[in-house]
Amino acid sequence: MEVEGTPIRVQSLVQDGKTVVPPQYVQPPETRPHRHIEKRNDYDAETPPVIDLSNVNNIHEQLERACREWGAFHVINHGVGVELLDEMRKVGRSFFEECAMDEKLSYSCDPNSPASEGYGSRMLVSSNDTVLDWRDYYDHHTLPLSRRNPSKWPDFSSNYRKVVAEYSDQMNALAQRLLCFISESLGLPSSCIKDFVGEFYQNITVSYYPPCPQPELTLGLQSHSDMGAITLLIQDDVGGLEVFKDGEWIFVDPLSDAIFVILADQTEIITNGQYKSAQHRAVTNSKSARLSVATFHDPSKMKIISPAFELPIYRPVLYGDYVSSWYTIGPEGKRNIDALLLL
Numbered sequence: 001m002e003v004e005g006t007p008i009r010v011q012s013l014v015q016d017g018k019t020v021v022p023p024q025y026v027q028p029p030e031t032r033p034h035r036h037i038e039k040r041n042d043y044d045a046e047t048p049p050v051i052d053l054s055n056v057n058n059i060h061e062q063l064e065r066a067c068r069e070w071g072a073f074h075v076i077n078h079g080v081g082v083e084l085l086d087e088m089r090k091v092g093r094s095f096f097e098e099c100a101m102d103e104k105l106s107y108s109c110d111p112n113s114p115a116s117e118g119y120g121s122r123m124l125v126s127s128n129d130t131v132l133d134w135r136d137y138y139d140h141h142t143l144p145l146s147r148r149n150p151s152k153w154p155d156f157s158s159n160y161r162k163v164v165a166e167y168s169d170q171m172n173a174l175a176q177r178l179l180c181f182i183s184e185s186l187g188l189p190s191s192c193i194k195d196f197v198g199e200f201y202q203n204i205t206v207s208y209y210p211p212c213p214q215p216e217l218t219l220g221l222q223s224h225s226d227m228g229a230i231t232l233l234i235q236d237d238v239g240g241l242e243v244f245k246d247g248e249w250i251f252v253d254p255l256s257d258a259i260f261v262i263l264a265d266q267t268e269i270i271t272n273g274q275y276k277s278a279q280h281r282a283v284t285n286s287k288s289a290r291l292s293v294a295t296f297h298d299p300s301k302m303k304i305i306s307p308a309f310e311l312p313i314y315r316p317v318l319y320g321d322y323v324s325s326w327y328t329i330g331p332e333g334k335r336n337i338d339a340l341l342l343l
């Protein structure tokens, strides 16, 4: 959401040549990244697993391990053309880098409604996001088809709308396929998680992180877990995504042909906590602008989500209520899902 008045975009701050970040972007010491991207290789011991979807032999074992230990993993040989991934990154970047600010602002999202479609920078209601993310974004509503209105998307590159629509369809098919594998990996019927989620509400968010003069003080995107069922993310070769595991922030290598799968909170609820949603964040760097494209697959706001197992550890929740609390109290790690624990 935006504050009233002139919308601020991080990209404009950078173009003004600031060498010090404005105070509202400075993280308190406890959430500052201890290291930033320029130093990433010195530290990381582990990286998230890479799962080859063309290797059907032990896919369930691999998935089970990745979902239990990480809640996130790369997939390769996923059936989505690498050209389409490149095209999506290319049209996304062209909007942020080649389109004039005035024109970009003409696509601004509605400042009074969370997750509204369009160009924005603030994620939460203004009173609660006291520290701002070093990020601008464009959010597209893509599924169900009744929500898809390409005339609300940029047409700056002649093929922008066509690429986003094709990308949406391919991600939808892959997300469905993955949820089937994930159900099977828990011994559930393949359509089990898909049926609990119901028809996908899909949003595609292109995030653009301009270079930051003080990356050690900022976050591109604060620590959170995604609120829906499953997120499919691609990034460019700059890198900056980190996943929290066993008390440590782990850098996610940008693999250009891979798609990064992030389990989100509703999958954690449906699997009764056997599979955890991954807590993640994005760090900034001082040299290069970074782009990522996250495709979220969520239930309808009318859907009640509950565990698919006996002895549930979460109480059922109306998805619309879950979304409201996420946007009003803020994500702050995994506090929204923790609030549903029955224990």
Ligand SMILES: O=C(O)CCC(=O)C(=O)O
Pocket (backbone or CB within 6 Å): 205, 207, 221, 226, 233, 235, 240, 241, 280, 281, 282, 291, 292, 294
């Ligand atoms: O930019 C990234 O890598 C992370 C994006 C993300 O987590 C989100 O949009 O929810």
Ligand SMILES: [Fe+2]
Pocket (backbone or CB within 6 Å): 224, 225, 226, 280, 294
């Ligand atoms: Fe996320």
